[in-house]
Amino acid sequence: MRGRGRMRMLRRGGAPMMMGGRPMHHMSGFKPRPHILRMPFDMFVSESFYPRLKPQPDDKDLTQALLKRHAELVPPTHEQTSIQSLLLKVQGILEGLTVAPGSFEACQLEEVRIVGSFKKGTMVCGHNVADLVVILKTLPTHEAIRALGAKILEEVQKQQAQLKHELEITDRGFNILSVTPPENTKATVRVLITTIGRNFRLISSSMHLDMKYLQSHLAAVRHSRWFEENVNHTSVKVLIRLLRDMRTRIKGLEPLSPWMIDLLAHFSVLNTPNRQALSVNLAFRRVIQLLSAGFFLPGSCGILDPCEVGAIRVHMVMTMEQEDLLCRTAQNLLRILSHGGYNAILGLDQKTDDPTAELSVWNGIVVTPQDNVYDSTLYERKTGEEPEDEEVEEAPPTEKENDLNI
Structure with a gap:
C-alpha cells in the first residue's frame, strides 16, 4: 500500500470540539468518529473470495533455499x-x-x-x-x-x-x-x-x-x-530463525523485536481459515505480503499481545517512522521476491547483505527502493500510546481556519 492509501492509514482521527474542558458530544447530535481498526488484505484469508485464475506457482526452489539457509543458521x-x-x-x-x-x-x-x-x-x-x-x-x-x-x-x-x-x-x-x-x-x-x-x-x-x-x-x-x-509446529521455529537472520542484515527490518517476530511467525503459519498450518515457503511469502500491506501500520489491527492485559497491539511500541520504514522495506522485499530474488533476501547471495538498500535488477526487472511516506510535520504521536478521551483544551483556531469558518 503506497501513497494515498498508506496516508489514510497513517492519518489520525480528529478529537471532538471542547467547551469548558469537556467534549461537546451532546451538542447538535455530534457523535465522535469511532476509531476502527482494519485488517490489511491477506490472500490466505480471502482466497475463497478471489479464486485463482491459474494454479499456485511451483515453490520447490524457494523451499529448498529456505531449508538450506535454515540449516546454516542452526548452531552446531x-x-x-x-x-x-x-x-x-x-x-x-x-x-x-x-x-x-x-x-x-x-x-x-x-x-x-x-x-x-x-x-x-x-x-x-x-x-x-x-x-x-x-x-x-x-x-x-x-x-x-x-x-x-x-x-x-x-x-x-x-x-x-x-x-x-x-x-x-x-x-x-x-x-x-x-x-x-x-x-x-x-x-x-x-x-x-x-x-x-x-x-x-x-x-x-x-x-x-x-x-x-x-x-x-x-x-x-x-x-x-x-x-x-x-508453539509446537516446526515451521514456526524455522520461520523465526529466518526472520531473525534477515533482521540482522536488512536495516529496514530492525524495528521488529524478537517478540514481534515470534508472534508474526506464529500468525503466518497457523492463522488460516481451515486451521491447517502453512508450509514454510507459503508462510514466508505471507509474512512479507502482510508487512507490505500495512500489517504493522497505524490503523491496522495487527496482532494482539497475548501476554498483556487489554487490547495491546504489539506494533504500537514502534514510532511512526519505524512503521513506515518497515512497510516500505517489506514492499521492496516483496517485489524482489516476486521476480526470483529470494537468494539475496535469505543471504545466500554473497553480493549484498541488504538487497533493499539500492537499485537492483531481477530477471530484467528494475526494482527501485521506495521513498518514505510518513512526514513528522503532519503526523505526531507518542510512541506506544493510543489517543484517549482526556480533558484537554483544544488549540485555538488558526487564521486560515477562521477564514474558512471551520
Whole structure:
C-alpha cells in the first residue's frame, strides 16, 4: 500500500470540539468518529473470495533455499553443548541460593526462569547466548546485583576450574562468559534481574535497575511461558530463525523485536481459515505480503499481545517512522521476491547483505527502493500510546481556519 492509501492509514482521527474542558458530544447530535481498526488484505484469508485464475506457482526452489539457509543458521552441536553446560551450572547455583542462601545476604531470590531463544529452540548460529531471569524478593540495587554476580562467578569457577570464566556487569543484570576448548567455543549466560510486583512502587532510578528493564524481564517470563504452551509446529521455529537472520542484515527490518517476530511467525503459519498450518515457503511469502500491506501500520489491527492485559497491539511500541520504514522495506522485499530474488533476501547471495538498500535488477526487472511516506510535520504521536478521551483544551483556531469558518 503506497501513497494515498498508506496516508489514510497513517492519518489520525480528529478529537471532538471542547467547551469548558469537556467534549461537546451532546451538542447538535455530534457523535465522535469511532476509531476502527482494519485488517490489511491477506490472500490466505480471502482466497475463497478471489479464486485463482491459474494454479499456485511451483515453490520447490524457494523451499529448498529456505531449508538450506535454515540449516546454516542452526548452531552446531559443540556450540549448543557449550552453552547448555554453562546455563545448567548457573541455573543450579541460582536455584541453590533461592532454597538455601547460607551466608549470602546481599539479596533474596524468589524465582529463576530460563527465557529467550535458547529456551524456545530458535537460537541462531554465532549467537551463543542463553537468558535467565532472576526475580528478587528484595530491591534490585546495583550493589546487590554486583554481589550476586561475583557469587555466581565464584561458584562456577569451582565447578569448572579448567575453563576460563568472566563476569560482566550490564544495565540489565550481569553476564557469565566462558571459553570451551578445543574449538575455543564462547558461551554467554545473561542473567536478567527483576523483582516482585509489590517492590515496583519503591524503585528509585538512582539506586536500582531501570524500571523499563525490570518490566521487560517480567514480560520475557510471560513470553517464554506462552511460547512453550502455544508453539509446537516446526515451521514456526524455522520461520523465526529466518526472520531473525534477515533482521540482522536488512536495516529496514530492525524495528521488529524478537517478540514481534515470534508472534508474526506464529500468525503466518497457523492463522488460516481451515486451521491447517502453512508450509514454510507459503508462510514466508505471507509474512512479507502482510508487512507490505500495512500489517504493522497505524490503523491496522495487527496482532494482539497475548501476554498483556487489554487490547495491546504489539506494533504500537514502534514510532511512526519505524512503521513506515518497515512497510516500505517489506514492499521492496516483496517485489524482489516476486521476480526470483529470494537468494539475496535469505543471504545466500554473497553480493549484498541488504538487497533493499539500492537499485537492483531481477530477471530484467528494475526494482527501485521506495521513498518514505510518513512526514513528522503532519503526523505526531507518542510512541506506544493510543489517543484517549482526556480533558484537554483544544488549540485555538488558526487564521486560515477562521477564514474558512471551520
